[in-house]
Amino acid sequence: MISRLLTAALGASALLVAAQPACAGDATAGKALVKRQCQTCHGLDGIAKMPIAPHLAGENEIYIQTQLKAFRTGKRVHEMMSVIAKDLSDEEIADAAAWYASIKISVEVPK
Numbered sequence: 001m002i003s004r005l006l007t008a009a010l011g012a013s014a015l016l017v018a019a020q021p022a023c024a025g026d027a028t029a030g031k032a033l034v035k036r037q038c039q040t041c042h043g044l045d046g047i048a049k050m051p052i053a054p055h056l057a058g059e060n061e062i063y064i065q066t067q068l069k070a071f072r073t074g075k076r077v078h079e080m081m082s083v084i085a086k087d088l089s090d091e092e093i094a095d096a097a098a099w100y101a102s103i104k105i106s107v108e109v110p111k
Contacts, residue, residue: 023090025061025098033096037084046103058105064097 034044041050046057056064070076071085072093085093 023065023094025065025091025094025096027095027098027102030095030097030099030102033092034099038096041080042100046100046105056100057103059100061094061097061101064100065093068093068096 031044034042038056039049041048041053042056043049046055046059048055067076068081068085068088069090071078071081072088074082076082088096
């Protein structure tokens with residue numbers, strides 16, 4: 001009985017850990033990084049300035065981290081992003097993701 005409870009508790013703990021982002025970012029540091037490396041295409045405000053770049057304002061932090069890490073490792077390939085992401089540390093990725101995720105956006109449905 002104790003063995004089953006312990007196994008269940010460990011399993012639940014593993015799920016909680018897996019659900020957390022690899023690294024919680026610092027939005028202020030992310031803003032500085034975005035200003036240097038990302039704003040030309042994605043904008044400091046997260047609204048893309050180029051038609052081929054996606055908007056990142058309000059995007060999920062985990063999603064942004066996952067995509068940047070995929071560009072960094074070559075799992076995902078893009079002419080520009082693969083070059084930009086290859087030298088980013090986990091901390092820089094988390095910071096940029098935290099910045100873009102912290103931007104509040106609103107949507108208005110037309111009547």
